[in-house]
Amino acid sequence: MTIHREGYKYIGMATVLFAVIAWLNQHFLWEIWWLYWSIQVIFFLLWLWIVWFFRIPNRIFTKGENLVIAPADGKVVVIEQTVETEYFKDKRLQVSIFMSPLNVHVNRSPIKGEVKYMKYHPGKYLVAWHPKSSTENERTTVVVGNQQTTLLMRQIAGALARRICYYVKEGQAIAQNEEFGFIRFGSRVDIYFPVGTQIDVKIGQKVKGGMTILAKMP
Numbered sequence: 001m002t003i004h005r006e007g008y009k010y011i012g013m014a015t016v017l018f019a020v021i022a023w024l025n026q027h028f029l030w031e032i033w034w035l036y037w038s039i040q041v042i043f044f045l046l047w048l049w050i051v052w053f054f055r056i057p058n059r060i061f062t063k064g065e066n067l068v069i070a071p072a073d074g075k076v077v078v079i080e081q082t083v084e085t086e087y088f089k090d091k092r093l094q095v096s097i098f099m100s101p102l103n104v105h106v107n108r109s110p111i112k113g114e115v116k117y118m119k120y121h122p123g124k125y126l127v128a129w130h131p132k133s134s135t136e137n138e139r140t141t142v143v144v145g146n147q148q149t150t151l152l153m154r155q156i157a158g159a160l161a162r163r164i165c166y167y168v169k170e171g172q173a174i175a176q177n178e179e180f181g182f183i184r185f186g187s188r189v190d191i192y193f194p195v196g197t198q199i200d201v202k203i204g205q206k207v208k209g210g211m212t213i214l215a216k217m218p
Contacts, residue, residue, distance in 0.1 A: 004106060118142050118169055149217050
């Protein structure tokens with residue numbers, strides 16, 4: 001396991017805060033043992049959660065020319081046909097993965113290809129499962145295509161997420177499972193498939209980015 005670069009600042013800040021709290025406790029609250037240890041444990045768990053949030057676990061990635069791999073860790077909350085209005089402007093099959101604050105928040109490309117479209121949208125911070133979050137929240141749209149298919153991924157900030165990070169630009173080649181972004185502190189990723197695609201996951205199923213097969217393309 002390693003730590004994502006987006007976490008260095010936050011882990012450093014949490015470490016300094018924990019050290020200051022520990023010093024204050026030692027000097028002013030050490031005689032009130034129950035309060036002293038309560039504060040110590042609470043702030044240590046907070047520090048540990050921040051470190052855990054920015055983890056990158058060691059994984060053996062699933063690969064395949066005709067495979068679409070999950071771009072994020074989390075739970076499948078939507079599988080439905082909808083109209084995608086930003087890039088395709090037609091009917092698409094949407095699969096949404098909700099990432100809780102305990103999930104790994106690295107976002108990876110489900111296929112290899114070329115980044116055909118990339119756009120960042122500032123916006124609100126509705127809860128990630130809100131129906132309007134995909135059109136009103138802070139979000140990015142990334143479209144990756146190859147000879148077999150073209151997929152759209154949308155990173156959507158949630159009520160706790162306050163920054164979407166993205167590392168790709170239009171025209172760039174991207175490998176399957178290569179990192180294209182990161183979302184801090186709770187969020188959602190939508191994937192838009194061609195209508196008729198056979199989806200290999202179910203609503204409520206937990207998936208792992210870079211490992212779980214979402215669909216097989218012809």
